[in-house]
Amino acid sequence: MFPKKAHYDLVIVGGGLSGLTAAVSAGENHLDTLIIEKGRTLGGDGNYVEGAMGVDSYLQKQEEIEIDPTQLLQDELNYSHYEANAPHLKKFINQSGAIIDWLHDLGVDFVKVGPQGKSWPTIHTFTGGGQAVIATLLAKVNECGIEIVTSISAQKILQHNGHVSGLMIKNEATGQMRELAADDVILATGGYIDNPELVKKRTPLNSRLLSVSDGKSTGDGMQLAWQAGAEHYQMGAIQYGGGAIFDKTRPPFMHMASQLAAAATQEAILWVNERGDRFVNEDVNDNMCHAGSSILTQARTFSILDQAAVDHLTDVGLYKELGNSPVSPEKLDNLTTEIEHDLKNNEKYLTKADSIADLADKLNLPNLESTIERYNEVASQGKDSDFGKAADYLTPLKKGPYYAVELGVGMACALGGIRVDNDNEVLNSYGYPLEGLYAVGNDAAGMLVGDTYAVTLPGSTAGYAAFSGRNAVMSICKGKR
Ligand SMILES: Cc1cc2nc3c(=O)[nH]c(=O)nc-3n(C[C@H](O)[C@H](O)[C@H](O)COP(=O)(O)OP(=O)(O)OC[C@H]3O[C@@H](n4cnc5c(N)ncnc54)[C@H](O)[C@@H]3O)c2cc1C
Missing domain, CATH: 3.50.50.60 (FAD/NAD(P)-binding domain)
Structure with missing residues (x-):
């Protein structure tokens, strides 16, 4: 009217x-x-x-x-x-x-x-x-x-x-x-x-x-x-909301309360690009806009978790505060259920493999094995001499199965x-x-x-x-x- x-x-x-x-x-x-x-x-x-x-x-x-x-x-x-x-x-x-x-x-x-x-x-x-x-x-x-x-x-x-x-x-x-x-x-x-x-x-x-x-x-x-x-x-400026689960089949807000999203984007887990190379100190996610900018410097980004990280987040607790994620429990106790659910639904953003070589093969990430070898080395030294991530978040990836979550970048507003x-x-x-x-x-x-x-x-x-x-x-x- x-x-x-x-x-x-x-x-x-x-x-x-x-x-x-x-x-x-x-x-x-x-x-x-x-x-x-x-x-x-x-x-x-x-x-x-x-x-x-x-x-x-x-x-x-x-x-x-x-x-x-x-x-x-x-x-x-x-x-x-x-x-x-x-x-x-x-x-x-x-x-x-x-x-x-x-x-x-x-x-x-x-x-x-x-x-x-x-x-x-x-x-x-x-x-x-x-x-x-x-x-x-x-x-x-x-x-x-x-x-x-x-x-x-x-x-x-x-x-x-x-x-x-x-x-x-x-x-x-x-x-x-x-x-x-x-x-x-x-x-x-x-x-x-x-x-x-x-x-x-x-x-x-x-x-x-x-x-x-x-x-x-x-x-x-x-x-x-x-x-x-x-x-x-x-x-x-565009307000980047940091890493977000890269899912083109449903609106991004559907993943806002997801514990898998919290683990993959907020826990400073290893991130690699389309070649399987590491490219940033993943605790950049303390500033969601900087995290978004850094993800956009690469063609694709995958957050890589091993079973030990999934178990730790589920049973022991978080590696770091969840920052801007609206999810704020002390443990991600629904993580395993969410992973099983998404794998059963064949969600494209989530890939599971028994070995790192297998994961690299499934996603065509030629440098993934050497990247993880190097990452485990800096983790054992307790000092990220490559990108300077805080030592607390340098968790080695050694226990299969392994999971890759593909990330996009959420955007809230443009000013x-x-x-x-x-x-x-x-x-x-x-x-x-x-x-x-x-x-x-x-x-x-x-x-x-x-x-x-x-x-x-x-x-x-x-x-x-x-x-x-x-x-x-x-x-x-x-x-x-
Ligand atoms: C999921 C999400 C969470 C956010 N959380 C926060 C937060 O916690 N803190 C924070 O500071 N900011 C947050 N923001 C940013 C948020 O955009 C702003 O804080 C706030 O909504 C801006 O107010 P606004 O009036 O400019 O825009 P809006 O609230 O979006 O209002 C604009 C209105 O103008 C109408 N409109 C557009 N074009 C026309 C037209 N030609 N004629 C008539 N009407 C029109 C639209 O339909 C809309 O209703 C968030 C944004 C999103 C998307």
């Missing part, structure tokens, strides 16, 4: 995490607001988030977690090779704790705050996950009387005398188009991870990249902004393409705002990164979605007063 009225103070394009946050702020500030959402349901990838970044929140104060914001800013600028926009990152860092507190006051509950892998202790984990957050925001939006239309997409930004004047919108069910007038427009369309052509601008397209998004993040916001005169800003100012207003290539046009959430989060997602600042995209949605509305309100 098309919107009820022909004109609104504010139209928000996208009803995901950043769009709903912007809408709540608009409701609190009595703006006559409309949300248009191209999907049939609301929440976008916000439905899947685990936690949001914040510094100096009520929860960190309770837990006596202190973070020096200047040190954090410096570290993140270094991590991004200074491609992150310092003033914008600083504003986000400085307001992020207050945003967590604001969400908490709205009724969003947090279980804990802390680090994720080797990172700053910034991720505030939501009770009930992203769906609970979206439900809370949605209830507030409804309470404020904000109109929401679904199955309606934005097709074009309309401008008059250099200022945004509205949007051309489309009814996705009927194909009908209509003009809508608005004083201000916020683009909150979730970035471009589901648009292969745009992903290709950032990273070579590769069949081993597996998107875990809901499929609706097709880069509409950046394309609408570019069409309206925005700068084609750097394509930023970049639009440059905004400190009010989240979209900029042209001269650095001037396209008046009345704002971008928030993943559409603007390229401002925070270089070529690699800041996994060192965990929860930053969800935290930024909330911060930027609110930031854009505050700026619109300033202009109206």
Whole structure:
């Protein structure tokens, strides 16, 4: 259904995490607001988030977690090779704790705050996950009387005398188009991870990249902004979720709770490439984005386990923490059952053989035998003089049968393409705002990164979605007063 009225103070394009946050702020500030959402349901990838970044929140104060914001800013600028926009990152860092507190006051509950892998202790984990957050925001939006239309997409930004004047919108069910007038427009369309052509601008397209998004993040916001005169800003970063089971027959999220995936991707088990050569210190998986990048340096990647590793993980316990895997038991006590199940189903990603020679033969990995011989040698020396993996994870492979799990790379979101100012207003290539046009959430989060997602600042995209949605509305309100 098309919107009820022909004109609104504010139209928000996208009803995901950043769009709903912007809408709540608009409701609190009595703006006559409309949300248009191209999907049939609301929440976008916000439905899947685990936690949001914040510094100096009520929860960190309770837990006596202190973070020096200047040190954090410096570290993140270094991590991004200074491609992150310092003033914008600083504003986000400085307001992020207050945003967590604001969400908490709205009724969003947090279980804990802390680090994720080797990172700053910034991720505030939501009770009930992203769906609970979206439900809370949605209830507030409804309470404020904000109109929401679904199955309606934005097709074009309309401008008059250099200022945004509205949007051309489309009814996705009927194909009908209509003009809508608005004083201000916020683009909150979730970035471009589901648009292969745009992903290709950032990273070579590769069949081993597996998107875990809901499929609706097709880069509409950046394309609408570019069409309206925005700068084609750097394509930023793709959030690699590290190694993932390479299965083209079902959506990647189906393996998220798999213990086989946890063993193969998180336990710093031996990884080899398409020739059977080792190529990295496998404990790189402490940073899921670095792990993803390193896997993509090879044509194929296999994680190799022997029966001793399977027995150890099943009966004794983990070699290392499971990092970003949502699976967090102390033992992988379902591992053997999962392996047997997958072998029975002839899953292509899993191969079993009685000997290393047999495994090499089955997968055509000519150097596998010599690689394992060398790996066992460095393991016996207790020092990885080849790639520098921590000694604790140098477990020799000596006891058959042997298993190979083929890995792809999971991707959660893509950030970049639009440059905004400190009010989240979209900029042209001269650095001037396209008046009345704002971008928030993943559409603007390229401002925070270089070529690699800041996994060192965990929860930053969800935290930024909330911060930027609110930031854009505050700026619109300033202009109206
Ligand atoms: C599985 C998964 C887990 C994640 N976990 C975390 C986490 O724990 N912490 C974290 O920080 N980040 C996480 N993320 C990243 C996540 O993308 C963001 O934190 C958050 O969802 C970004 O909010 P957003 O509003 O930019 O995008 P979304 O929440 O995806 O919302 C975008 C919305 O815009 C709509 N839309 C798109 N185009 C149009 C159009 N033309 N017209 C109208 N509507 C349109 C979409 O349908 C969608 O509803 C995760 C992502 C995934 C996929």
